[in-house]
Amino acid sequence: MSLKHLILAVVGARPSTGYEITKEFDEVAGFYWRATHQQVYRELATLAEAGLVRFKEVAQQGKPDKKVYTITAKGRRAFADWFREPPEAPRHADPLMIKFFAAELVGIEDLRAQLALAREHHAALLATYEAIAAQHYAEPVDTMPRWKKMIYLTLRLGITRERAWLSWADESERVLRA
Missing domain, CATH: 1.10.10.10 (Winged helix-like DNA-binding domain superfamily/Winged helix DNA-binding domain)
Known part of the structure; x- marks a missing residue:
């Protein structure tokens, strides 16, 4: 796109x-x-x-x-x-993943600090998306006009991605602490 x-x-x-x-x-x-x-x-x-x-x-x-x-x-x-045209699968360049890959060069504690900063960012995004949903998409989906459903579905993907990222961050933090 x-x-x-x-x-x-x-x-x-x-x-x-x-x-x-x-x-x-x-x-x-x-x-x-x-x-x-x-x-x-x-x-x-x-x-x-x-x-x-x-x-x-x-x-x-x-x-x-x-x-x-x-x-x-x-x-x-x-x-x-x-x-x-069929869409290409999106590729996401995430510098944090390079830091995970190379954490042994610097140290796990530095990586945990980077993960905590990224977690704050993703938690803030999730809060923003959820506030948008509450403010603009509170009615039942089946009562929304089609155009609004389409936008709502993209918002739902954003919410789902952020929740999944935060779940991954929690799991990663547990592994890094162990």
Whole structure:
């Protein structure tokens, strides 16, 4: 998956400004994708140049004009072609795993400290995801509109991954203590 495809998905759902796209990433897609404002605006320029999106400038009082992006027919075709491709299995580069691999060079206590720091990060992510679920997805899943179910399912994957990671961290801590 690329930033290009995520942007096409957002503007394919509704016309959006670069700011709105970035906000959508932060609020909805943040549990599986991160992008800075600069990355989004750079990719929007590339997509517009390729004819996959177009924009309309909208005047604002007291502010610079804003660009509202929409997907083009060419963009919809490109997105549909990508969507139909089987996904590659994701690979996750985790520096902590290198530290586990090489812990004997430095020491188990240093590794345990690194594991504790990573655990704090994953616990915070889990708390964030659970707060999002409680705030935005409290109703029964079968009553949600389809679009909301799809987002909810990605959030559930994030929650499940973080719980699994924390379970692994607990097991690893027990092994390292022994």
